[in-house]
Amino acid sequence: MASLAVPNGGAAPGTHALVIGVSSYPFADGPNATPVGEEFEIENLTSAARSASEIAAWLLNEYRNEERPLASLRVLLSPSEGETLHPTIEQLLPGEAQATRAAVESELGAFRQACRTNPANAGVVYIAGHGVQVHKRGAVVLLNDFGDPSHVNELAGAIDVAGCHDGMDEGGSADEQFWFVDACRQRPAVARRFERLEGALTLGERTGHVGSSPLFLAASTRGTAAAERGGTSLFNQAVLWALRGAGAVGPDELSDEWYVSVTSLIRLLASEIERLADSHGEEQTFDLDGRPLEAVVHRFQTPPDVDVVLSLRPTAATHATRGCLLLNGRDRVFEWDTWPFQEQVEPGIYALEITPHPPFRTPDPELLTVTHPRFAFEVEVA
Amino acid sequence: MGTLEGAPTGRLRVQVDSGSMFLSASLPVEIRDASQRLVATASSSSSIDVPAGLYSVDVVLPSGERAQKVATVEEDAETELTFEEQPIFSAGTTVREVISDVTLQSIQGAVLRSESPGFWEFEPEAGIGEVPTATFSVARQHPKLILSLPVNPRGSYPLNACCVTATRRRGTHTVRASFGPERRVASAINGVLESGEWMTSMGLFKQASDLLFHKYRDPSAAALGALTLHRLHQLGHRHQWVDNLSQGFPWLPDGPILLAALLKDRESEESRQSGLDHLLLATQQRPLYTDGLSLAMDLLRKWPDPVRVDERRDRIDNLSAYTADADWESVPLLTTVRSDGA
Numbered sequence: 001m002a003s004l005a006v007p008n009g010g011a012a013p014g015t016h017a018l019v020i021g022v023s024s025y026p027f028a029d030g031p032n033a034t035p036v037g038e039e040f041e042i043e044n045l046t047s048a049a050r051s052a053s054e055i056a057a058w059l060l061n062e063y064r065n066e067e068r069p070l071a072s073l074r075v076l077l078s079p080s081e082g083e084t085l086h087p088t089i090e091q092l093l094p095g096e097a098q099a100t101r102a103a104v105e106s107e108l109g110a111f112r113q114a115c116r117t118n119p120a121n122a123g124v125v126y127i128a129g130h131g132v133q134v135h136k137r138g139a140v141v142l143l144n145d146f147g148d149p150s151h152v153n154e155l156a157g158a159i160d161v162a163g164c165h166d167g168m169d170e171g172g173s174a175d176e177q178f179w180f181v182d183a184c185r186q187r188p189a190v191a192r193r194f195e196r197l198e199g200a201l202t203l204g205e206r207t208g209h210v211g212s213s214p215l216f217l218a219a220s221t222r223g224t225a226a227a228e229r230g231g232t233s234l235f236n237q238a239v240l241w242a243l244r245g246a247g248a249v250g251p252d253e254l255s256d257e258w259y260v261s262v263t264s265l266i267r268l269l270a271s272e273i274e275r276l277a278d279s280h281g282e283e284q285t286f287d288l289d290g291r292p293l294e295a296v297v298h299r300f301q302t303p304p305d306v307d308v309v310l311s312l313r314p315t316a317a318t319h320a321t322r323g324c325l326l327l328n329g330r331d332r333v334f335e336w337d338t339w340p341f342q343e344q345v346e347p348g349i350y351a352l353e354i355t356p357h358p359p360f361r362t363p364d365p366e367l368l369t370v371t372h373p374r375f376a377f378e379v380e381v382a
Numbered sequence: 383m384g385t386l387e388g389a390p391t392g393r394l395r396v397q398v399d400s401g402s403m404f405l406s407a408s409l410p411v412e413i414r415d416a417s418q419r420l421v422a423t424a425s426s427s428s429s430i431d432v433p434a435g436l437y438s439v440d441v442v443l444p445s446g447e448r449a450q451k452v453a454t455v456e457e458d459a460e461t462e463l464t465f466e467e468q469p470i471f472s473a474g475t476t477v478r479e480v481i482s483d484v485t486l487q488s489i490q491g492a493v494l495r496s497e498s499p500g501f502w503e504f505e506p507e508a509g510i511g512e513v514p515t516a517t518f519s520v521a522r523q524h525p526k527l528i529l530s531l532p533v534n535p536r537g538s539y540p541l542n543a544c545c546v547t548a549t550r551r552r553g554t555h556t557v558r559a560s561f562g563p564e565r566r567v568a569s570a571i572n573g574v575l576e577s578g579e580w581m582t583s584m585g586l587f588k589q590a591s592d593l594l595f596h597k598y599r600d601p602s603a604a605a606l607g608a609l610t611l612h613r614l615h616q617l618g619h620r621h622q623w624v625d626n627l628s629q630g631f632p633w634l635p636d637g638p639i640l641l642a643a644l645l646k647d648r649e650s651e652e653s654r655q656s657g658l659d660h661l662l663l664a665t666q667q668r669p670l671y672t673d674g675l676s677l678a679m680d681l682l683r684k685w686p687d688p689v690r691v692d693e694r695r696d697r698i699d700n701l702s703a704y705t706a707d708a709d710w711e712s713v714p715l716l717t718t719v720r721s722d723g724a
Contacts, residue, residue, distance in 0.1 A: 138680065163684070177556070205684075209615070218708075250418030266578045267448075281553070286711055291615050295582050328416040329436055329454075348415040349436045349452055369451040371418065371440040 002097040003109055004073045006060060013120035014071025018111040018172065019245050020141075020159075021052025022099045022129030023080040027147030027157075032105050036154050037147020042319050048128040049079035049237035051182060053086040055126045058090060059241060063117075066121045069123075072114050074107045078144035098131075100145040105201055112168060112203065117211075121174035127161055128233065131183025131219065138162025138289065139183045139217055140200055153199025163202030165290055176295045178262075179215040182235040191245050208379020214262050215290035216269060234284055238272040242299070245304030246248075246272075246373035250347065258300040262292055268373060305344035309376045310352070312339045317381045321356040329367070345370050356381045391434045392455035395462045400428040402566040404445050408589055410582045412440040426586075426636075429460070441465045444570035446577025450718055481548035483521040483555050490515045491633075492531050497537065500548035502561065506533040512634050513670045516546060516721070520555045525707070525718035529559055529672045532568075532606070532714050533631070536599040559714040561603060567594055568603030572713060575610055587611055587675055588618075595623055602670060605636045606713065609673040612643055626653040628660060635664035636674035642681055654687055657709075662690065665697040668704065672715050 006267040008014060023045040028037035030044070056075045078098035079085055085093075097103070115123045139161050146157030146214055153209075161181050168177060180305040218235035241247075247264040251257060270286045277284035312318050318339040325334040329351040334343060360381040368377055394413065400406045409426040414600060416436045424430060434457045439674060440450050444467055455461045481500040491514030492504040506514060514531040534542040543562035548555060561568040567590050573582045591607025593602045611617040617624070621644055628637035638660035643656025661681055669675045680699055682694045709716040 138676075162680070166684070203685075214543065250420060252412055252420035263581045264581075266580065270578050287710060288578070288580075291581065293614075347418050349418075349438055357697070367454070369418075369450055369452055371438075371450075 002074050002076050002094060002103065003073055004056070004060070004092045006070045006073050008069040008071060011069045011071040013068050013118045013122075015065055015068045015122040015124060016060075016072045016105060016111055016173075017070065017124040018126075019059070019073070019075045019076065020051050020077075020099045020104060020127045020129070021049035021141075022078045022142065022144050022169075022323045023047065023049040023083050023132065024078040024144060025142065025146055027145060027149070028142075031091040033314070034147050034149045036149065039141075040147070042142070045184065046080060046083060047231055047233050047236075048130075048184075049077040050083055050085055050184070050347065051232040051284045052077055052126055052128050053089040054232055054236060054240060055180070057086040058243065059124065060092075061091065062244070062303065065296070066299070068120065072111075074111055076107055098144050098226065101148075101151070101201060104131060104143055104159060106163065108201070108203070109112070114286075115168065115174035115177070116172055119172055119175050123168065123177035124180075125165075125177070126165070126180045126251075127159065127183070128182035128236070131161075131181070135356075138165075138215075139181050139219065141181065141183050143201075151199075155199035156201075158200040158207045160200040160202040162215065162289065163200070166205050167203020167214065169179075169210050169213050169291060170206040173210050173358040174292075175211040176276075177210055177213040178295075178297055180215065180235075180239055181215065181217045182233050183217070183219050191269045193353065202298070209291065211291075212262060212293040212295040213290045214266070214288060214292035216265065217287045218273060218287060219285050226339060234273060234280065234282070235269075235278040235286075238269050238276060241272060242268045242344040242373075245300070246295075248304045248347070248372045249330050250303070251315050255296050255299060258303045260298040262295050262297060264372075265297060266292065272373075303347050304372070306347050306370050306372055307374045308341070308343055308345040308370055310341040310373075311376075311378045313378060314353075315370050317356050317360045319357065320353060321360070321377075321381070324355075325368075326351040326352040326353065334349075345375075347371050352377070354379055354381060391432075391457040393429050393460040394437060394439070394455050395460055396424070396439055396441065397462060397464045398443070398614070399464060399466045400444050400566070400570075401467065402444070402570075404567060404589070404593060405570055406614060408586050410442050410579075411443070412582070414438050414440075416667055421477050426465075441462055441617055442579045442583055443575075444468050444566065444573055444575060446570075446575070446579055448577070448579065461653050463511050471608065479549060484514070484518050484527075484557060485521075487517040487519050487526060489517075490535055492516065495543060502546045503543055504531050504533055504546065505539055505541055505543050506531075506535040508535075510535055510592055511519055513631050513635070513668050513715075514655065517548075518548075523555065527557055528717050528719060529557055529712075530668065530715040532559060532561055532602045532670060533567070534600045534602055536601065537565075538561030541600070556709065556712075557648035557716065558712060559716075565603060566711060568600055568606070571603060571607050571610065575606070575713060578595055580610070581694070582613060584614065584616060588615075588616065592620075592623070596625065601627060601637070602633045605640070607636060608640055609636060609677065611674060612640060612677070631663040634670060635667045635678075638664035638671050639669065639678045643677055646681060646686060651687075655689075657683060657685070658690060661685075662697060664692050665701055669715055672708060672710060675701060675715055677710065679705060 026032045027034045028042050078099045129141045131139045144159045248258050248259040273286045322337045407427045411424045413422045437453045485506040495503040495505045519528045532544045546559045593724045597602035628641040642657040643662035645653045707718040
């Protein structure tokens with residue numbers, strides 16, 4: 001049993017979540033490795049369980065959706081030796097919550113049942129571990145007991161994420177589901193052994209469909225490299241960055257509050273993952289599958305601020321030049337004379353007024369749309 | 383023209399100069415007020431009445447890039463905002479990094495129309511029987527690259543051409559194919575697809591796919607639109623359209639793969655059987671698109687009836703030669719040739 005107590009447990013409709021993170025592969029790496037496990041040449045990961053625990057903690061502490069509050073949170077984590085989990089989750093997690101085939105099958109079944117209790121429910125699934133992107137539309141993630149010699153099929157210790165996703169895309173289930181898969185991709189020679197997917201955990205498909213069910217799929221080329229050692233994976237960082245405000249969009253017909261939408265996640269994740277991967281010299285791909293129709297993923301009580309950087313050219317002009325931001329072109333909200341200007345600013349349209357000292361001339365005011373994820377602008381004075 | 387509730391006091395007109403009448407009138411536009419509340423969504427070349435004030439206007443350009451401008455709408459006046467598409471990259475432009483380490487080795491089913499360092503333009507051969515490909519080698523990189531070429535055998539130059547550029551991605555050299563710049567609607571589908579602006583551009587996808595098939599007779603571009611619509615579960619009632627794509631262009635396996643995907647969910651056993659026939663036939667060939675390959679693999683694995691299992695396994699094994707080494711970020715299928723010949 002890996003169900004954590006949540007403040008609005010059992011809310012109907014509510015949001016049900018399943019979080020799985022596998023860093024430890026005892027049958028593939030280490031003294032208990034079996035010939036079957038070793039054949040796949042994988043090593044224990046350093047951050048998949050930690051990354052999953054960060055998502056679980058975010059769901060517990062920060063997720064906001066008043067129409068569908070968090071109603072259940074199922075967490076299965078297999079950290080590797082020395083891997084630190086988010087403290088809240090480590091404290092709440094019951095003793096036995098290893099992400100084995102049996103445990104995942106059991107929790108997945110319970111999660112599916114919970115989602116079926118009300119079509120107005122929402123579902124969140126996050127799975128991280130070694131995996132194989134078998135094609136553009138799916139991935140297999142290896143579970144903690146992958147390579148266990150007691151398994152009849154060598155892929156018994158793996159989950160076919162796209163198959164499970166398709167099984168959950170059924171009439172009567174949670175109408176909005178958000179799937180995140182963070183898989184460390186194997187080499188082509190290994191990947192070929194997964195092509196048929198026989199034996200991996202999947203769900204039978206039933207009739208009907210849910211409203212929206214995007215599957216955000218990230219795959220890195222090397223097991224341990226696409227994550228900061230002892231930290232969290234690049235995909236995890238990008239997802240949480242988007243959910244914590246970078247992916248916020250203004251109110252519209254879908255929500256009268258600021259919110260993170262499926263579209264804003266699609267827009268942001270690809271570019272942010274690429275940016276993070278480049279900065280770490282790694283290769284990381286991002287793909288989208290499932291039923292990516294528009295939906296509210298997370299809401300904000302107030303508009304999240306935007307990181308704004310305003311700089312001035314030429315450098316000689318920065319001395320004693322005053323800047324001023326006027327919200328909606330009217331309301332003076334920031335004044336400064338130290339450059340660059342760096343502040344957290346409420347999103348909106350601003351007029352930027354610059355008052356330089358002679359011999360520099362005052363430029364015409366600029367109209368700036370300050371929006372997420374971040375805003376940078378360089379002013380030039382003549 | 384749209385009218386907002388309240389007292390409209392000014393008019394905002396949004397224009398996009400894209401070089402295509404269809405695109406100039408069909409690109410998605412979002413208008414937000416000074417607090418970033420959505421005021422209206424519209425298509426380009428439309429006008430909307432709004433209270434006087436400041437507005438930010440976002441347009442998804444044919445390249446897939448999102449462009450934004452601020453408009454000041456004044457009482458009893460029309461404010462016009464014009465967005466201009468950046469010129470589409472083509473041979474001879476100097477803004478890109480020239481990658482000279484990539485060389486063209488061979489071509490199947492197409493001919494080379496023009497060439498400059500790191501850039502190739504292809505036209506289809508007459509009477510092609512399978513997806514045209516080009517093979518490239520990269521200096522100091524062992525595997526060769528095989529790229530499916532999205533040419534249009536129904537058109538004449540330049541409406542039949544596709545372009546390939548050598549590029550650098552994360553430290554390694556590779557190639558990317560695109561529709562020729564004159565295939566503007568096709569290029570817009572590709573641009574939007576690569577940018578991730580899928581949902582805001584759903585209407586554009588639908589109209590563009592229909593237009594590409596019926597008016598421009600560009601089956602390879604239409605197949606990309608249809609694959610995207612299928613991926614978004616928006617292919618809807620285009621069964622006849624997909625059937626025509628499948629029957630009319632036997633060299634393009636992505637058509638019958640799509641048709642199989644539509645027939646898979648039919649109640650009639652006969653229809654499903656027909657779908658599987660199409661799928662098994664199509665998967666003997668190399669698909670044009672990465673997404674066609676993915677869809678084929680998915681269908682072979684999860685066909686709803688437990689029939690012809692050995693044939694399906696055989697096709698999975700065939701296609702796994704592509705999937706294991708596919709570049710999933712490339713829209714047209716890009717694979718590598720390794721030492722074992724796969």
